[in-house]
Amino acid sequence: MAKERSIFMGPRIRRLRRDLGLTQVGMAEDLDVSPSYIALIESNQRPVTASMLLKLAEIYHTDIASLARGAGDDFNAQITAIFKSPLFADLDLSPLEIQDFGSTFPATAEAVIRLYTAYQEGQMALADQSGGESTSGPDPISEARRFLAARKNYFLEIDQKAEDLAQEIKRVGGLEQYLNDQRLRIRRLPSDVMMGFTRRFDIHRREVVLDEALDNASANFQLALQIAYMEMKDVIADSLAGTQFDTESGEKLTRRALASYAAGAIMMPYQAFAKAAKNRHYDIEALRRQFGASFEQVAHRLTTLQKTGQEGVPFFFIRVDAAGNVSKRLDGAGFPFARHGGSCPLWSVHSAFQRPREVITQWVELPDGERFFSIVRTVTAGGGGYGRPQVERAIALCCASQHAHKLVYTKDTDIPAVQPTPIGVTCRLCHRADCLARAEPPIGRSLLSDDYRRPSTPFGLVDP
Structure with missing residues (x-):
């Protein structure tokens, strides 16, 4: 037998x-x-x-x-x-x-x-x-990031509820009409009247007030976010149930992140978005236009395509400013690089500010030989009028090299012949001795002491 x-x-x-x-x-x-x-x-x-x-x-x-x-x-x-x-x-x-x-x-x-x-x-x-980060107490931002990373930035129950809501919103004629049917009025006011807020819910007047400087994608997101807070409070609470947070702020930040997840899921329902992403070969600009979303919103949503049997390409997402500060990390693939990387100056996410609004692609390789394909573009927050403050950030969306052939960005590329840029997670964890961009010596390597010769790299290292 x-x-x-x-x-x-x-x-x-x-x-x-x-x-x-x-x-x-x-x-x-x-x-x-x-x-x-x-x-x-x-x-x-x-x-x-x-x-x-x-x-x-x-x-x-x-x-x-x-x-x-x-x-x-x-x-x-x-x-x-x-x-x-x-x-x-x-x-x-x-x-x-x-x-x-x-x-x-x-x-x-x-x-x-x-x-x-x-x-x-x-x-x-x-x-x-070693890099000088504070360890004096619990970090609310790290708590929220750990919560999302542990679940690979995917929440089945939120997606299911959002999909039902999206169908109802489409049936009645859109986000504004849905809120109108809930006896809520939508108003748009000048930025100086909003006093630093992009959205405000006046429960007594039954009004959702938006900053009139918001572009269409941002305004739609704020309306979807308001619906998420109204209609998905229970499912968000269920997603948080059983989690012990060290700080109250950590729990609040995580709750806000889940509400934003829900808003994105309402704008880009899982089944329709996953199908469109596959059919369009993950063309972010094409998806942005189809779903009325921003580049960042689409990139964010692509990291969430983790439903069993309907998985998309596993992406991770990082957002940095011109000083190299990482303000957002999202990981739908479980890469260690996604949790801690982002400070290597050889990665194009840092040079993207010299080429604003341009989509920049790059093949990169970590010291262990693992290769990734990254899609980078700058985005602007704020603005909306002359003299209004705004900030430029760079978004990077990355996948492992074995998935890169599924992307429109690698069309007509001879992938095996590509020469990737060697990068590291951080200087302290990268053992590439010949790196001209190194800012710090790696952990566990001794510095070469030689009064007669000076290496061409910032630090001479003793061979392991």
Whole structure:
């Protein structure tokens, strides 16, 4: 009798269960197995058999091909990426040996992934401290970022509710008409009357007041945001339930981020947006025009396409100002670079200010050999009239190189022949000894002391 084919896919099963809003007990009841068996599968201590895959597809109406195909690939890619680290450069590890390790000892491989992730986080924290960041107390912004990153910036329940609202809004004739039907009046007032606010809800007069200087995309977003606060309060609260925040400000910032997520989901409903993104090959300008959104809003929304069976290209997003300050990070792919990177001057996100409003593409490579494709453009906040203050920021949307062929920006590009720009996460974590742009020496490397020679790079480093 032929042996039934099986595969280890614990993280994918865990994500599917969470996307469906199920507990391990609930999924076990649906599949007619024990909760402990589900727990073992999710921790990669038991494989998923072919019959179990068929049952998953039948009960949860999921795409069995993408579920099974992505499981082993994702896991092996994680293990392979870890062993490409300079930390293991002196070990002669073949690709086949690494893949065999992941397939033969999946639970041990999962432990290695967790251990290396903890090591990376420790290195990042050390680099942040060396860079002068405050560690004197809880950071509300970091709390909000951690909350979003832990969930890969995807919230199924918010998207589902937003999709229902978007259908109703379309049926009645748009955002303004929807609010009018709720007996709310929309008013637009001059900026000096708004006194620094872009939107104000006057509950007593039943008015939503907007700054008349807002462009169409920003005004639509503010109306969608008002609807989100009115109609999606419960689902936002449910998304926050069970999370312990160190600060009240951290919880408020996270709640605001979820409301903004909901507003974007109302303007760009998941199913329609995911289909359009795929059909238009992730052309941000084309999507912006189709959905009446801004470049930043579309880039933000592209990071959220993580619904099981309807996934888009996994993107991460970063926004910086001309001084290099990172004001927003969004990650739909789980890249360490997305959580801590952005300060390397060789990345075009920093030179984009010399070419305002132009879309700039770049292939980049990290020290461990991991390659990314980035799409960069500057955006303007504020303004709207002569003499009004405004600030220019740069947006970068990035994906791993293996997904770049799906983008309109790489059309007619011979991807294997591309020579990427070598960059680092931060100078303190980058061990490229020949970098002319280096601002600080890397952690763990000794400086070369030589009174007779001066290196061409800012810091001479002793060979490891």
